[in-house]
Amino acid sequence: MYTILRKELADHFSSTRFLILYCLVLCVALLTTYMVSMNLRSEIAGGARIEHLFLMLFTTSGQFFSLTQFIAFFGPLIGIIMGFDAINKERSSGTLSKVLSQPVYRDAIINGKFWAGLITITIMFTSLIVLISGLGMSVIGVVPSVEELARLLCYLLISIVYVGFWLGMAILCSILFRSLGTAALASIALWIFVSFFVGFGSALLADAIVPVERGDPQAAVKNARLAENISRVSPVNLYSQATKTIMDPYRKTTKDVVLIGQLESISMSRFDHALPLGQSVLVVAPYLTTLLSLTAVCFGASYVIFMRQEIRSM
């Protein structure tokens, strides 16, 4: 497996595809960071030092979107681009049957490809976050605290798992579909479906199950909660809710809808104390678990299908 992993890593790093992708992400990230930090600087000028200012670098939106929003939206595409031609390209060029006629297990091939992709993504994201932090530090002039660093690390971990899920999904598509185009389209279709339509769909479904009548606040709350729960089918929503909580210590729940009484109390306490890191992680843990298990499901399906597939030299 290490041989395959090493070769795939070398392929990733020497490919034009990776270079373009990295430059693109880097440009957007640096631009956004710059805008955000300029905004922050003008806003906090003269005021007292705000706690957790450094994290705001990632969560406040510049002109259009914040960095975390950008990764939530664009991360899947990174995973898809790196994985959609993993197996079917080798199949069509005839190298798959050659590799399989060597003394290697079949799963070593998908394992090698998946881990090579994941390592590439890890390197990409880590360098990105370090660069952004550096730029942010020099512009706003605030050094991150240890807790902020720990939160960033959690964020990095969740992001890698998130993109890893999409990588696994893309590899599954590349096993299922023989043509490169179909595999790419299928995975992009799924990406668009979960990032846009699950949002609309969950609202529709919630309306159908719990119709909201005028002047019935309980039904409205029920409806909104249901919609939120349904929308958690989508890994995009899982990811963005998890990262929102991890990156904003004042956020005490991942839920967007909170009952009035609670809401009041929380909004009161919101400005009192920040949630300690351990508690934030605890809130987010189920989300991370779900993301991990989704990745495992994709990967498991890939195994089962690939093991049974007949590899012809075509």
Add this chain to the structure above:
Amino acid sequence: MVAAIDTHELTKAYGKYNAVDRLTFQVEEGEIFGFLGPNGAGKSTTILMLLGLTEPTSGAANVLGLDPRREPLKVKRQVGYVPENVGFYPDMTADENLRYVAQLNGLAGSEACARIERAMAKVRLSADRNKLVGAFSRGMRQRLGLAEVLIKDPRLIILDEPTLGLDPEGMASMLKLIRSLSQEEKISVLLCSHLLHQVQEVCDRIGILVQGRLVATGTLEELSGEGVQAEGDRLNLEDIYMRYFQEE
């Protein structure tokens, strides 16, 4: 001595259709066995079963004394397979391609280097070893495919249509190469082809496969004996081939 390949009633069914139908044949150690049959006769499917790349529906295969279903890795370690359209990574040099295969076989360092060098010399590609495979001609790719299996010092080589798309000269040198492998290195060879005359030229024994069934096996002389004696070997075998082919 164990036969290089020994199958018994090997069958592969796709739905109701039997791609390979109760195939029983032996390839002795050190011989070149020609697997002759029209396109779609089940030659490639048989190879996949021999390598453990697909499961037979019924029957058993034995390759170098091993069951490819149970011990595919051990089989693949000793058997070299050159597929019909052998693929390489086009953006790597010939040398790098071979090195990758050597690593997949657990070879590294000077041992791998020595074997690559030897294999390259054998197929006369030493001069081109640092060229990108993307720029290779068809004949060169086929030879490189052969070099690739030689790296692992195989006891058996399975060639699927090794001369497909080659010009007459390339074809002749390819056949010569196969012949020399069998004579000098004592490697058993299973050669699959639909081209009668090249099988006739190099093979010790021949099996004719039509629609998944083995209709005849034997040496050239034996097979010719079944035909009319008057017109010489070549025509006789052709007659047999055509006769079986048209019967189906």
